[in-house]
Amino acid sequence: MKKVDLQQKVVTRNDEIAAYNRKRFDKLGAYVINMVSSPGSGKTSLIEATVEALKDEAKVFVITGDLMTDNDAKRVGRHGVEVAQVTTGDACHLDANMIAEKLAAWKSQRCDLLFIENVGNLVCPASFDLGEDIKVLLISVTEGDDKPLKYPPMVRASSALVISKTDLLPYIDSNPQVIESNARRIRPDMEVFKVSCKTGEGIDRWIDWLRSQLEMKRQIQNKS
Amino acid sequence: MKKVDLQQKVVTRNDEIAAYNRKRFDKLGAYVINMVSSPGSGKTSLIEATVEALKDEAKVFVITGDLMTDNDAKRVGRHGVEVAQVTTGDACHLDANMIAEKLAAWKSQRCDLLFIENVGNLVCPASFDLGEDIKVLLISVTEGDDKPLKYPPMVRASSALVISKTDLLPYIDSNPQVIESNARRIRPDMEVFKVSCKTGEGIDRWIDWLRSQLEMKRQIQNKS
Numbered sequence: 383m384k385k386v387d388l389q390q391k392v393v394t395r396n397d398e399i400a401a402y403n404r405k406r407f408d409k410l411g412a413y414v415i416n417m418v419s420s421p422g423s424g425k426t427s428l429i430e431a432t433v434e435a436l437k438d439e440a441k442v443f444v445i446t447g448d449l450m451t452d453n454d455a456k457r458v459g460r461h462g463v464e465v466a467q468v469t470t471g472d473a474c475h476l477d478a479n480m481i482a483e484k485l486a487a488w489k490s491q492r493c494d495l496l497f498i499e500n501v502g503n504l505v506c507p508a509s510f511d512l513g514e515d516i517k518v519l520l521i522s523v524t525e526g527d528d529k530p531l532k533y534p535p536m537v538r539a540s541s542a543l544v545i546s547k548t549d550l551l552p553y554i555d556s557n558p559q560v561i562e563s564n565a566r567r568i569r570p571d572m573e574v575f576k577v578s579c580k581t582g583e584g585i586d587r588w589i590d591w592l593r594s595q596l597e598m599k600r601q602i603q604n605k606s
Numbered sequence: 607m608k609k610v611d612l613q614q615k616v617v618t619r620n621d622e623i624a625a626y627n628r629k630r631f632d633k634l635g636a637y638v639i640n641m642v643s644s645p646g647s648g649k650t651s652l653i654e655a656t657v658e659a660l661k662d663e664a665k666v667f668v669i670t671g672d673l674m675t676d677n678d679a680k681r682v683g684r685h686g687v688e689v690a691q692v693t694t695g696d697a698c699h700l701d702a703n704m705i706a707e708k709l710a711a712w713k714s715q716r717c718d719l720l721f722i723e724n725v726g727n728l729v730c731p732a733s734f735d736l737g738e739d740i741k742v743l744l745i746s747v748t749e750g751d752d753k754p755l756k757y758p759p760m761v762r763a764s765s766a767l768v769i770s771k772t773d774l775l776p777y778i779d780s781n782p783q784v785i786e787s788n789a790r791r792i793r794p795d796m797e798v799f800k801v802s803c804k805t806g807e808g809i810d811r812w813i814d815w816l817r818s819q820l821e822m823k824r825q826i827q828n829k830s
Contacts, residue, residue, distance in 0.1 A: 388612060420645040421728045421757065422749025449729065451755050472759050474698065474729035502756070503729055504645045505673065505698035524748040524771070525646025531675050532726070533645065535696050547748070553777050 396510055399478035403513025406485050412443070412493040413599040416476075416512050418536060419520035420529075421502030424546040426454045427579035428520065428588075429497050433461045435589045440494035440596060445484055447476040447501045454499060464490065475506040478513060494596060504529070508536040515599065516541040521565075523547050523556040530565040537565050542573040544588065549578040620734055623702035627737025630709050636667070636717040637823040640700075640736050642760060643744035644753075645726030648770040650678045651803035652744065652812075653721050657685045659813045664718035664820060669708055671700040671725045678723060688714065699730040702737060718820060728753070732760040739823065740765040745789075747771050747780040754789040761789050766797040768812065773802040 407414050417425045426446070433442050446454040447468045455467035466484045468476060481498065498514060500507045508517075519540035521529050524547055530537045537543070543565050545558045562574045573591065577584035631638050641649045650670070657666050670678040671692045679691035690708045692700060705722065722738060724731045732741075743764035745753050748771060754761045761767070767789050769782045786798045797815065801808035 420726065421753055422644060422746075448756050450758050451752065453752050453756070472729070472733075474727070501729065502644065503698070503727060505696070505725065505727055506730065509696075522646075522748065524746065524774070528675065528677050529645055532672050532677070534674050550748070550774065550777060553774060 393509060396478045399482050400511040400513040403478055403481055403485060406482075407496065407513055407515075408603065410491070410493045410496075411600070411603060412496045413596050414496045414498065414512075414514040414516075416498045416500060416507070416514035416517045417520065418500045418504070418507045418517055418540065419502060420504045420522075420525060423502070423520040423522040423525065424579060425499050425502070425520055426457055428544060428546065428577065429458055429499060430461055431577075431579045431582075431585050432497070432589065432592065433458065433463050435585065436495065436592070437461065437463060441490075441492055443490070443493045443496045444499065445481065445496070446499040447480070449473070449501060470501060474501060474503050475510050476500050476512060477510050481512045495592070504533045504536050508539040515595075518542045518544060519565075520544045520546050521561055523551055523558060523561070524554060527556055527558075527560040528564060530561065530568055534568045537568040537572075540569070540572070542575065542591075545574065545576045547578060547580075548576050548583055549580045617733060620702045623706050624735040624737040627702055627705055627709060630706075631720065631737055631739075632827065634715070634717045634720075635824070635827060636720045637820050638720045638722065638736075638738040640722045640724060640731070640738035640741045641744065642724045642728075642731045642741055642764065643726060644728045644746075644749060647726070647744040647746040647749065648803060649723050649726070649744055650681055652768060652770065652801065653682055653723060654685055655803050655806075655809050656721070656813065656816065657682065657687050659809065660719065660816070661685065661687060665714075665716055667714070667717045667720045668723065669705065669720070670723040671704070673697070673725060694725060698725060698727050699734050700724050700736060701734050705736045719816070728757045728760050732763040739819075742766045742768060743789075744768045744770050745785055747775055747782055747785070748778060751780055751784040752788060754785065754792055758792045761792040761796075764793070764796070766799065766815075769798065769800045771802060771804075772800050772807055773804045 444465045452467040455465045459465045517540040575588045668689045676691040679689045683689045741764040799812045
């Protein structure tokens with residue numbers, strides 16, 4: 383019982399800081415995506431493809447999270463956008479305070495789109511709000527079609543699902559329709575995309591949807 | 607500080623139960639493998655291939671862990687071995703107590719090899735001893751060659767590394783030698799295997815090594 387109480391306290395404290403982050407994000411004008419997946423599902427590759435597509439029309443920032451190494455930050459940084467690295471040591475997820483610390487160090491007064499690339503983990507990041515607008519979940523076709531059913535809390539927490547590495551479909555036993563329908567059994571209203579960052583297949587639809595999300599956020603902010 | 611203390615207490619309590627499990631395993635004569643990986647790296651497929659290869663010469667048991675579904679238990683059960691399922695709900699790893707509960711329900715008095723298939727998570731299971739002889743880590747070639755460097759605690763905790771899905775190498779940018787050398791930078795003494803459960807490549811060497819491990823455990827037990 384005590385354990386549950388303490389865990390609840392940690393999450394409550396996290397939510398307070400996330401609310402603070404959310405206000406800061408709104409002030410910057412940023413639409414914020416918390417990107418979550420298993421290790422190696424292709425979060426960094428999708429962020430790289432997105433940065434390339436949008437960097438001339440939107441100011442994009444990226445925060446990458448990892449237990450160790452700044453490999454992802456270096457990869458994304460090559461595309462000429464601002465990148466900050468959070469190294470968590472042995473922590474299995476990013477928390478709102480890690481993001482708040484990065485925000486405090488920012489000099490920029492404007493940002494249209496902020497990607498937060500979470501630690502590769504299909505369980506723990508589901509419980510920690512970072513102040514984002516939405517969580518986007520990646521599942522690669524190599525991971526097995528039943529993954530949404532095996533990790534329901536993460537599916538429930540995510541507004542969109544990107545089924546990645548579709549270029550490998552000819553070589554494996556996977557049906558992305560099954561991944562999609564399994565995800566919709568947990569969360570029927572999910573936006574679902576099927577992409578290959580290698581061939582570029584499906585990236586256009588993802589980018590168009592992102593543009594519409596950015597526009598929607600802009601309109602909401604202009605009204606308020 | 608309080609958080610760290612409580613986490614330490616949880617791990618200490620877990621270690622006490624793990625020591626109890628270890629005694630029970632020794633009594634059963636079981637060599638116990640705690641199998642860890644990202645979601646979808648192929649733990650269940652490797653267990654299925656191993657069960658098929660060894661079931662006529664060894665009594666094999668399997669415990670599968672998942673947040674939700676008993677898909678893996680059903681898959682393994684088809685191979686005619688005893689399987690127990692632990693459904694963790696929202697817990698990101700198996701703990702020693704979950705295994706102790708399954709052990710208490712067992713009627714069998716003998717077991718040569720017990721596989722415990724952990725929750726797919728490359729972070730949290732590293733901290734929880736279940737009473738196993740060794741942890742075996744799977745990394746599939748689709749996950750990216752830098753994974754050992756990004757998740758060092760799990761590499762450090764594992765005695766053997768199985769690089770899986772090598773049949774996909776012609777279609778992706780991956781070099782299993784790099785995965786291996788990255789793992790050895792963290793833990794130089796690792797046993798490393800490269801396998802494809804689809805083509806059977808590398809399975810023989812893995813089975814031979816397992817046989818030698820079982821034999822070693824038998825000799826140690828006969829002496830004591």
